[in-house]
Amino acid sequence: MAKRSAPEVNAGSMADIAFLLLIFFLVTTTIETDQGINRKLPPIEDVTDPPEIKMKNIFTVLVNKNDQLLVEDNVMELSELREAAIAFLDNGGDGSCTYCKGEKDPASSDNPDKAIISLQNDAETSYKAYISVQNELVAAYYFLRDRECKAKYGKTFRELEAMFEDPKTTEGVRLRIEPLIKDIQTMFPQKLSEAEPKK
Amino acid sequence: MSKFKKKKGSQTPEISTASLPDIVFMLLFFFMVATVMRDNDLLLQNALPKADQVTKLEKKDRVMFIYAGKPHERYQSRFGSGDKIQLNDRLSEVSDIRNFVLAERASRNPELEKVLTTALKVDKDTKMGIIGDVKQELRKIEQYKVNYTTQKGSVLE
Numbered sequence: 032m033a034k035r036s037a038p039e040v041n042a043g044s045m046a047d048i049a050f051l052l053l054i055f056f057l058v059t060t061t062i063e064t065d066q067g068i069n070r071k072l073p074p075i076e077d078v079t080d081p082p083e084i085k086m087k088n089i090f091t092v093l094v095n096k097n098d099q100l101l102v103e104d105n106v107m108e109l110s111e112l113r114e115a116a117i118a119f120l121d122n123g124g125d126g127s128c129t130y131c132k133g134e135k136d137p138a139s140s141d142n143p144d145k146a147i148i149s150l151q152n153d154a155e156t157s158y159k160a161y162i163s164v165q166n167e168l169v170a171a172y173y174f175l176r177d178r179e180c181k182a183k184y185g186k187t188f189r190e191l192e193a194m195f196e197d198p199k200t201t202e203g204v205r206l207r208i209e210p211l212i213k214d215i216q217t218m219f220p221q222k223l224s225e226a227e228p229k230k
Numbered sequence: 231m232s233k234f235k236k237k238k239g240s241q242t243p244e245i246s247t248a249s250l251p252d253i254v255f256m257l258l259f260f261f262m263v264a265t266v267m268r269d270n271d272l273l274l275q276n277a278l279p280k281a282d283q284v285t286k287l288e289k290k291d292r293v294m295f296i297y298a299g300k301p302h303e304r305y306q307s308r309f310g311s312g313d314k315i316q317l318n319d320r321l322s323e324v325s326d327i328r329n330f331v332l333a334e335r336a337s338r339n340p341e342l343e344k345v346l347t348t349a350l351k352v353d354k355d356t357k358m359g360i361i362g363d364v365k366q367e368l369r370k371i372e373q374y375k376v377n378y379t380t381q382k383g384s385v386l387e
Binding site: 037039040049050053069071072073075109152154156159161163166170196227 | 241242243245246249252253255256259260279280281282283284285286287288293298347349350351352353354355356357358359361362365366368369370372373374375376377378379380382385386
């Protein structure tokens, strides 16, 4: 009895293991969905008589061909842009904005309704820099909207939006939250203007 | 002597193959679930930029895609290394966008025409010049809803 034949492995439970793995992968994998920043392009219209806008109500952001930022005539790092945009939008210089918590600096924007962010990029600007700037500016709007929405309705603006977009939300709930979204949007309207790139 | 021989023969028992189908099916199911169907072959480099203020693009029937970027390395000898745009499965000019959008609109449900979104899948190293042209072209045909498709991540890196 120097060598003994190896006993056969019971393969009956193999199927169970296989199904266990299958179910594990089924649960954990998510099919990749695309995501990105939604924007709306402005219609082409010939404005013969452009409305007069005070310089202090415009927050200019320039991106040059080396992807450097010039914000309100000062060189700025991307990491500071969000703060600067929030300070500008939330300023409430003329006192008509009751919910603004800014510094009420008379040299900055009058109220969120009048405040316009103007973004201009060069034809040589990289897409990455452009998206980064867009992202920071959109984030500034979301920050303020979230803050007001939380104070007024106890939910962030993003949560309301997600609820509104969710196909599982019932029509009744949707009708109820639509005016809330509209309300917050009028408190901080997204006035982000993009100049056509300089050739 | 014969007894000794018999023992030698049964030393390597056969491995049971009864579970092989299960394993194969498991793999099959896994790949079925995990694969994302790609409608068109990409001829361009397409490393998307990162952003964190993103919205999901859920409904595929309301989206059309415009790709932009440099041609893929293996196609650069044919198409050059400048920024190009791709519609469906071929490289196109900016002026082709008009017909592309009209064709996409016609192929969709008429109710969805209003909510049709253009997803711009642009390589992060693309210059803004061509993107500006694309946007201008989209404005001309009143296709205002756009989505700059990104990867999720921080912009500050």
